[in-house]
Amino acid sequence: MANKHTTRPITTGTSVVGLVYDGGVLLAADTLLSYGSMAKSFNTPRMVSIADRVLLGASGEYSDFQEIVSRVEALALAETTQSMESVYDERTLSAKSLWNYLRAVMYQKRSKMNPFWNDLVVAGFENDAPFLGVIDKLGTTLQENLVATGFGGYLAMPLLREKWRPDLSEGEARALLEDCMKVLFYRDCRASARIQLAKVTKDTCIISEPYELDHSNGWNAPSMQRAVGDLDGDGGW
Amino acid sequence: MSQKNREGEVLTGTTILALPFEGGVVVCADSRTSTGTYVANRVSDKLVQLSDYIYCCRSGSAADTQALTDYVHYYLSQWSLDTGRIPTVKTAAHLMRRLIYQNKDQLQAGVIVAGWDPVHGGSVYTITLGGSCLELPFATGGSGSIFIAGLLDAEFSNGMDMAEARNLAKKACSHAMCRDGSSGGVIRTVVISADGVDRDYTPGNDLPFGPVAVW
Amino acid sequence: MASSGSGYDLSASTFSPDGRIFQVEYATKAVENAGTVVGIKCSNGVVLGCAKPIHHKMVVATSGSYKRIHTCDTHIGVASTGFLPDSRVLVQRTTEEAADWLEQYGGKIPPHVLADRLGSYVHYFTLHGALRPFGAAAVIAGHDPDTKECSLHLLEPNGAPYRFYGVATGKGKQAAKTELEKLNLHKTPIAADEAVKQILRILHLLHQESKDSKPIEVEVSWICEASGWKHKGVPKDVLKTSEDWAKEQLEEEEEDDDDDEEMEEES
Numbered sequence: 001m002a003n004k005h006t007t008r009p010i011t012t013g014t015s016v017v018g019l020v021y022d023g024g025v026l027l028a029a030d031t032l033l034s035y036g037s038m039a040k041s042f043n044t045p046r047m048v049s050i051a052d053r054v055l056l057g058a059s060g061e062y063s064d065f066q067e068i069v070s071r072v073e074a075l076a077l078a079e080t081t082q083s084m085e086s087v088y089d090e091r092t093l094s095a096k097s098l099w100n101y102l103r104a105v106m107y108q109k110r111s112k113m114n115p116f117w118n119d120l121v122v123a124g125f126e127n128d129a130p131f132l133g134v135i136d137k138l139g140t141t142l143q144e145n146l147v148a149t150g151f152g153g154y155l156a157m158p159l160l161r162e163k164w165r166p167d168l169s170e171g172e173a174r175a176l177l178e179d180c181m182k183v184l185f186y187r188d189c190r191a192s193a194r195i196q197l198a199k200v201t202k203d204t205c206i207i208s209e210p211y212e213l214d215h216s217n218g219w220n221a222p223s224m225q226r227a228v229g230d231l232d233g234d235g236g237w
Numbered sequence: 238m239s240q241k242n243r244e245g246e247v248l249t250g251t252t253i254l255a256l257p258f259e260g261g262v263v264v265c266a267d268s269r270t271s272t273g274t275y276v277a278n279r280v281s282d283k284l285v286q287l288s289d290y291i292y293c294c295r296s297g298s299a300a301d302t303q304a305l306t307d308y309v310h311y312y313l314s315q316w317s318l319d320t321g322r323i324p325t326v327k328t329a330a331h332l333m334r335r336l337i338y339q340n341k342d343q344l345q346a347g348v349i350v351a352g353w354d355p356v357h358g359g360s361v362y363t364i365t366l367g368g369s370c371l372e373l374p375f376a377t378g379g380s381g382s383i384f385i386a387g388l389l390d391a392e393f394s395n396g397m398d399m400a401e402a403r404n405l406a407k408k409a410c411s412h413a414m415c416r417d418g419s420s421g422g423v424i425r426t427v428v429i430s431a432d433g434v435d436r437d438y439t440p441g442n443d444l445p446f447g448p449v450a451v452w
Numbered sequence: 453m454a455s456s457g458s459g460y461d462l463s464a465s466t467f468s469p470d471g472r473i474f475q476v477e478y479a480t481k482a483v484e485n486a487g488t489v490v491g492i493k494c495s496n497g498v499v500l501g502c503a504k505p506i507h508h509k510m511v512v513a514t515s516g517s518y519k520r521i522h523t524c525d526t527h528i529g530v531a532s533t534g535f536l537p538d539s540r541v542l543v544q545r546t547t548e549e550a551a552d553w554l555e556q557y558g559g560k561i562p563p564h565v566l567a568d569r570l571g572s573y574v575h576y577f578t579l580h581g582a583l584r585p586f587g588a589a590a591v592i593a594g595h596d597p598d599t600k601e602c603s604l605h606l607l608e609p610n611g612a613p614y615r616f617y618g619v620a621t622g623k624g625k626q627a628a629k630t631e632l633e634k635l636n637l638h639k640t641p642i643a644a645d646e647a648v649k650q651i652l653r654i655l656h657l658l659h660q661e662s663k664d665s666k667p668i669e670v671e672v673s674w675i676c677e678a679s680g681w682k683h684k685g686v687p688k689d690v691l692k693t694s695e696d697w698a699k700e701q702l703e704e705e706e707e708d709d710d711d712d713e714e715m716e717e718e719s
Contacts, residue, residue, distance in 0.1 A: 010369070011367055011369040033369070035365060038386070040365070041371050044371060061369075062367075062369040062371075063341075063369035066334075066370060070555070074551060077526065081523055081524055081525065082547070083523075086519065086671075086685070087522075087673050087683075087684065088688070316557060319565050320565050322562075331557060334558075
């Protein structure tokens with residue numbers, strides 16, 4: 001029997017959401033890994049910093065993501081070790097070249113009928129401008145001001161489109177992404193309220209520690225508290 | 238042909254777990270190995286030593302996991318010979334991950350790699366069917382693990398001592414053996430710490446929990 | 453050497469009657485004609501330095517030309533000397549070994565293992581009639597993230613790697629070793645910033661003493677807490693102040709020598 005490879009994901013992570021704001025790029029993803037419908041790990045980051053000003057985030061099969069990260073890290077290391085410049089000139093991988101490289105990798109894999117089962121988000125800051133791009137499991141690339149993979153494509157994208165402006169401040173950008181993550185937590189069975197934010201600007205590239213979204217105001221509307229299953233109710237669903 | 242069982246395959250439909258404590262880890266497993274619904278071995282040992290201070294808990298195909306642990310044992314010996322050191326659990330987990338990931342279509346193996354090393358102390362890694370490698374606060378695996386997820390979430394804590402960890406491991410294992418038809422037999426545990434390894438055997442008539450006692 | 457060696461020096465695969473392999477010795481000679489490399493294992497890190505003679509007036513003497521110090525992995529620095537193309541091969545091999553180890557075991561290669569492996573590789577070239585031994589030596593500086601220790605190794609064309617507190621190779625080897633020994637590194641290790649100064653002093657001293665007055669360019673790198681335990685070029689401001697100190701020191705020493713000479717003349 002011919003090899004089937006990754007035609008079904010096993011250990012998965014869900015959406016990655018990101019946007020360009022005034023002065024940088026902000027990404028968000030939760031830290032839940034699912035094993036089928038079972039929550040396997042609550043604290044596993046799906047966004048990594050690859051080089052000085054480059055972030056890579058992924059949804060989909062986690063083992064494929066680990067493989068991609070180790071390949072890319074080897075590439076970033078080679079960029080330094082293969083350099084014939086002086087020890088002072090550090091060559092690093094740029095976000096755009098990483099994005100292009102990953103397109104080639106993803107396309108090659110899917111053309112061998114053995115895709116990496118991931119949708120990838122690449123963010124960076126170079127030439128005084130923010131960069132944000134996606135690569136899907138077929139090797140399709142998009143460069144956008146707004147990105148959302150997985151369930152986020154359905155649930156977060158409309159919110160982002162409605163609220164996004166190019167001059168969004170960092171605080172507004174963060175609030176918008178947290179809103180998206182909250183909706184995903186409510187409506188995606190594979191999402192959790194434990195999330196991370198990641199930021200690239202001209203000066204920094206940081207990934208936050210995982211933290212819990214505050215959803216205390218999301219369960220108390222009278223329409224939610226009203227019991228509808230009693231005999232005098234409408235039965236509800 | 239990844240997900241379908243090969244005919245006549247000997248499977249360790251299993252309960253395995255690894256719990257860390259102050260200064261080490263305890264690994265634990267039931268002992269049932271089955272072909273279909275027939276118990277092929279009722280006292281099997283699913284805890285395999287990879288190096289002096291590292292153990293692997295096996296679940297999935299018996300043949301696959303035996304081959305894998307043989308390879309990792311060999312690579313770790315080579316690593317120790319090269320470096321003159323005790324291997325780290327991280328290295329062992331990485332080797333296992335690579336083998337499983339690169340051969341994921343041919344293999345049915347989900348394992349836990351746990352142990353002690355001088356660099357990180359006690360640590361626990363789980364490598365899933367697809368070859369994802371996760372370092373976790375504690376790990377469970379095999380068909381029985383789903384029955385004890387809630388119990389362990391409630392009762393596991395980070396500051397346990399060795400006796401508490403081993404008792405909890407045995408308690409959880411016995412609960413899984415009670416509810417999972419593919420787990421059963423005896424409980425084997427190994428405590429791994431800087432002091433070495435300590436094996437323990439709990440016969441099937443002396444489990445911490447069993448259906449006889451209740452209902 | 454010619455008398456006892458005649459006929460036995462054409463291949464690395466044949467011993468001479470008095471038990472020597474001349475090709476390997478000649479290769480070592482090639483190293484002794486090239487720029488000096490000095491390394492110091494410190495109390496809090498490890499430092500590499502090398503003097504690169506600028507062979508030609510018209511060469512673009514940026515710090516990238518004649519690159520002699522390489523980063524072979526984030527935690528490994530290699531300073532090589534000898535035939536430049538040969539040392540490039542050594543550096544390339546070091547980089548590959550480090551990358552292979554990382555891929556295989558998922559962790560950084562311990563520096564002493566890297567030195568051993570590179571040793572086996574270099575040694576292989578001393579065994580075969582069809583191969584030419586390396587006309588290059590490598591000083592390997594490394595930090596082991598598992599043990600948190602730094603180490604310094606020298607690998608010469610014979611293929612035997614040795615571990616050192618302080619080491620020198622290349623043209624000024626002998627004089628540099630004498631200076632290193634004065635520092636008593638095996639008993640009282642010095643700090644990394646101090647080692648940068650001492651290395652610069654030694655390299656400039658050797659340059660002053662050498663007859664040919666070709667200008668040199670100095671490269672210095674380190675692995676220490678300040679560099680995040682990664683192999684990095686010593687920051688240029690640190691380099692500048694250390695170089696000023698070194699030159700001042702050398703001037704003072706020269707004056708002292710002059711005084712001594714005068715005293716001797718008087719007495």
